Amino acid sequence: MAVTVKRGEWAAAPRAAPPGTVLAAIGDIHAQAGLLAPLEEAVRQDLQALPATRRVLVRLGDYLDRGTEVRDTLALVSAAAPPGFEVVNLMGNHDLCLLFALDAELTEPQINTWLFRNGGEESLMALGLADVRSADSLRDSLRAALQPEHAAFYRDLDLQHREGDYLFVHAGIDPDRSLDDQEVIDLVWIRDRFLYPASWPHPVVVVHGHTPSSEPEVEAHRIGIDTGAFYSGRLTALEIADTRMRFVTAQRD
Secondary structure, eight states, X not given: OOEEEEEXXXXXXXXXXXXXXXXXXXXXXXXXXXXXXXXXXXXXXXHHHSOXXXXXXXXXXXXXXXXXXXXXXXXXXXXXXXXXXXXXXXOOHHHHHHHHHHTTOOOHHHHHHHHHTSSHHHHHHHTTOOOOOSHHHHHHHHHHHXXXXXXXXXXXXXXXXXXXXXXXESSOOOTTSOGGGOOHHHHHHOOHHHXXXXXXXXXXXXXXXXXXXXXXXXXXXXXXXXXXXXXXXXXXXXXXXXXXXXXXXXXXX
């Protein structure tokens, strides 16, 4: 199936990027390698064409589950950063589930929730794994199925990344906690308390995924770029240069 990459118009960004730095972030991937490859190629070309001393690409997490292009996605995200780029890979809630599974730290009810409610079953099937329900059998099967560099990729994921007045996380942050005192569960799972805070005391705009919407959402305190790639066929990136921003989307035709 063909994929079209569309670039939106430049608009005013809520905050300026750090001097000399151009930024890009990519929303929840969910094993959509066929969308990820052309989108990242377009973003790299865009950032390379902009005057800058630093070019930073942040992936917001949820690399697997729900989709089927598991091995191709892992190969893409675990590859070395392109020359002249800094690449930051963040952890999503689905990634945390896989990490727990690799260490046999999921209970049977948690395994069932991950596999049958959160799309983990699609990942196991794509990896050629049989139905596994116990923590030990799941751990052993995953360790055998994943290439060492892919397992290492998961263990090296970051929880958050800051660039000037922008904070990149998978889900969001707790508005009632300081930036230095955030809980892992909130960084990868939070929704309403972050999406609709009574007040916003933090000096950052949060760029996040996790909560899908048909179009990117821009609020005073956040920019959400999860456009539900696994069901919409649309994977979205955000580019920020100086005081401008725009969205770039890879869409299945």
